[in-house]
Amino acid sequence: MLLGRSIITGNGTGIDNATSPNSFFTYKDNRITGNIKTDIDCPMNATVALQ
Amino acid sequence: MTADLARPPQTIDSAGFGPINITKSVTITSPNGVEAGIVPVASGDAIDINAGPNDAIVLRGLTLNGSGVGGNGVVFNSGGSLTGTNCTAQNFTDGSGILIGPTSGTVDVVIIKSITANVAGGLGAGIRLVASGDAIINAVIDHVVATGNDYGIAADPNSSGLTAVAISNSVASNNLITGIAGSSGISGGLGVSIDNVTASGNSFGIAMAG
Numbered sequence: 001m002l003l004g005r006s007i008i009t010g011n012g013t014g015i016d017n018a019t020s021p022n023s024f025f026t027y028k029d030n031r032i033t034g035n036i037k038t039d040i041d042c043p044m045n046a047t048v049a050l051q
Numbered sequence: 052m053t054a055d056l057a058r059p060p061q062t063i064d065s066a067g068f069g070p071i072n073i074t075k076s077v078t079i080t081s082p083n084g085v086e087a088g089i090v091p092v093a094s095g096d097a098i099d100i101n102a103g104p105n106d107a108i109v110l111r112g113l114t115l116n117g118s119g120v121g122g123n124g125v126v127f128n129s130g131g132s133l134t135g136t137n138c139t140a141q142n143f144t145d146g147s148g149i150l151i152g153p154t155s156g157t158v159d160v161v162i163i164k165s166i167t168a169n170v171a172g173g174l175g176a177g178i179r180l181v182a183s184g185d186a187i188i189n190a191v192i193d194h195v196v197a198t199g200n201d202y203g204i205a206a207d208p209n210s211s212g213l214t215a216v217a218i219s220n221s222v223a224s225n226n227l228i229t230g231i232a233g234s235s236g237i238s239g240g241l242g243v244s245i246d247n248v249t250a251s252g253n254s255f256g257i258a259m260a261g
Contacts, residue, residue, distance in 0.1 A: 001233065001242075001243050001244075001245075001259045002243070002244040002245065003244075003245045003257065004244075004245070004246050004247075005246055005247045006245055006246070006247060006248040006249065006250070007248075007249045007250070007251070008230075008249075008250050008251070008256040008257060009249075009251050009256075010251040010252050011230065011250060011251060011252065011253045011254065011255060011256035012253070012254040012255060013254070013255045013256065013258075014250075014255075014256045014257070015256060015257050015258075016229075016255045016257070016258035016259070016260075017259055018258070018259065018260035018261075019259050019260060019261060020261075024259055032256075035256065
């Protein structure tokens with residue numbers, strides 16, 4: 001799972017990451033904010049360095 | 052009306068049409084300015100695709116309207132590829148706007164500049180990708196609006212199915228459950244890339260498991 005340059009806002013939960021092992025990666029500028037319950041309910045992996 | 056379309060291209064005029072069963076390669080085009088609406092029977096599908104492994108199906112400019120009683124907009128059971136451009140699937144109650152559900156082979160799916168807006172409550176999705184058996188789905192979803200569904204865009208391969216989907220420049224908002232959902236099966240595989248997408252007003256913006 002790779003998420004980039006996206007806006008996740010105004011949801012109950014912004015990101016529900018239940019991947020195991022953790023395979024949720026982000027890159028560049030995401031705006032995950034303003035969600036009602038929580039923005040991110042499980043940490044995502046560090047930003048991927050794109051070539 | 053039920054039609055088996057055998058020879059591309061098929062251009063249709065402004066009118067309301069009954070469900071279509073596609074069994075071979077075909078291009079169905081509704082040109083700009085033409086309103087071609089395809090309406091299923093109650094609990095039925097607007098377009099069913101049961102084609103051969105090398106068949107290419109192209110849908111352009113179609114409006115699929117479940118009228119609150121239809122099952123699915125498009126159900127892709129078998130074929131080589133599906134390209135949907137400038138299509139709308141709306142008001143389907145029991146299923147999904149576009150359901151890609153092959154059980155074998157490799158299927159290439161491209162959905163561009165389309166809208167799915169269905170009636171939430173039937174656990175359907177705007178676009179749902181379900182690879183089962185040994186099927187492989189390679190999907191590109193670009194400039195799509197998925198709103199008012201239970202799931203906006205969902206990919207949930209089961210058994211040993213594989214799915215790779217790239218979602219870009221799209222909106223998945225105001226869906227009852229999840230904007231973009233992904234879950235891989237016991238031995239299935241799922242890869243999702245999301246780029247320049249807005250998810251808002253859902254219970255979950257993005258939910259991934261597996």
